[in-house]
Amino acid sequence: MNKFFKKSAIALTLAVSTAAIHNPVSACSRLLWETQDHGVFVSRTMDWMEDNYPTLEVRAAGQSYTGHSSDNALQWTSKYASIGMTLYGIGIIDGFNEVGFSANGLFLDEETTGDLTSDKSQVLNAVFVAYLLDNFASVEQALENLDQIEIQQFEFNGIAMKGHYSLQDASGDSAIIEFLDGQWQVYHGKQYDVLTNSPVFSEHLANWEAAKPQADDVVDGQFPVPGNIISSQRFIWNKYMKSQLQEPTSYTNGIAKLDSSTYKIPLDAANRPDAEGNMRGYATIYSLGYNLDQKVMQVRYQFGDSYTHYFVDFDKLNDGKNYTLQAGASDLFGDVTEQLTQADGVMAQYR
Numbered sequence: 001m002n003k004f005f006k007k008s009a010i011a012l013t014l015a016v017s018t019a020a021i022h023n024p025v026s027a028c029s030r031l032l033w034e035t036q037d038h039g040v041f042v043s044r045t046m047d048w049m050e051d052n053y054p055t056l057e058v059r060a061a062g063q064s065y066t067g068h069s070s071d072n073a074l075q076w077t078s079k080y081a082s083i084g085m086t087l088y089g090i091g092i093i094d095g096f097n098e099v100g101f102s103a104n105g106l107f108l109d110e111e112t113t114g115d116l117t118s119d120k121s122q123v124l125n126a127v128f129v130a131y132l133l134d135n136f137a138s139v140e141q142a143l144e145n146l147d148q149i150e151i152q153q154f155e156f157n158g159i160a161m162k163g164h165y166s167l168q169d170a171s172g173d174s175a176i177i178e179f180l181d182g183q184w185q186v187y188h189g190k191q192y193d194v195l196t197n198s199p200v201f202s203e204h205l206a207n208w209e210a211a212k213p214q215a216d217d218v219v220d221g222q223f224p225v226p227g228n229i230i231s232s233q234r235f236i237w238n239k240y241m242k243s244q245l246q247e248p249t250s251y252t253n254g255i256a257k258l259d260s261s262t263y264k265i266p267l268d269a270a271n272r273p274d275a276e277g278n279m280r281g282y283a284t285i286y287s288l289g290y291n292l293d294q295k296v297m298q299v300r301y302q303f304g305d306s307y308t309h310y311f312v313d314f315d316k317l318n319d320g321k322n323y324t325l326q327a328g329a330s331d332l333f334g335d336v337t338e339q340l341t342q343a344d345g346v347m348a349q350y351r
Helices: 003-016 125-135 139-144 201-211 231-242 251-261 346-350
Strands: 029-034 040-048 055-059 064-066 075-077 082-087 091-097 101-107 121-124 149-152 154-156 159-161 163-169 174-180 183-188 283-291 296-303 306-313 323-326 333-335
Touching (some): 029 251, 040 251, 064 346, 075 125, 101 125, 125 163
Parallel strands (some): 121 149, 306 333
Antiparallel strands (some): 064 075, 101 163, 283 296
16 A cells, blocks of 8 residues: 555544545535736635544645555646645645645546556546645646546545536636546636536536526526525525625625625535435535635634634745644634644645
8 A cells, every 4th residue: 555545544544533424415615706906716615514624734835746556646846835725634625826826626426537557647636636736827737738637536434535626826717627537627717706516517507507697687686596505506506696796895805705605504404314314415614715816815614613713824834834723623713824833734645
């Protein structure tokens, strides 16, 4: 077994204890908002069934990583420092780097795996977001060599973690990418400003075309918008509410507006099992918000006995060192930049 898989298995065991990972049929939303005077804002929710032990991790540039255990593993040395949120001690699923490029991973049940016998570079989806943050300054750059990479999935307790990915940069450019049936499906353009989970993105776009307002004069409090917790409905909700946003007066105002528009699943509303005992959806554990010019990570955590709102100023920690913070701690409020401690963090297991 490869050394990082050994370490990862240990980290997972310590993190989840006896908790079981269930198939997350509804989890997460990502919204992108380009403004005229205050740059590009990103909002993302993590919707899950249990504490996934997230950490905020700041990583310095110049570190080398191996993205998979196979002979044709993707290998890289990071060009850019970044900040990202982790889960289960596995890898990074959201973040931005020092030049204003950002990436997010959201669950997609339809994702397939690459061919280990091919000559393409293989990367574990748990570290794919980290790879993107480490290497690229723009969406265009990230897409240039995508066809040379294939996705492998991380599994735990027999459950495959699957995803699709949103990319955005400080110019407002955006892309949604999915690895399906051995090929990348790419949707590139600023109009792709919302992502939720399954089904595949093409179906979300079709759903929105069918549901969206056909004229400005019907955009009001009586216009019917789907409002339940499944991903297809949340996609329409997010597109509709985001379309209402007006130019912010400040970075703070922009974060507040976008975060207030992003659909949140109530803590108990989702926790209703179906006839087979499987959960049909999951609550919003935390939300992230940041501006790609300002580079301050805002976190609102609301799960168990924690209800917090805090932020980390990335530029103050971009000093060539690695830092980490337990993101779900109940005593985090306001500016917690100085509370991050110097440590290698989750991504060290892939070096």
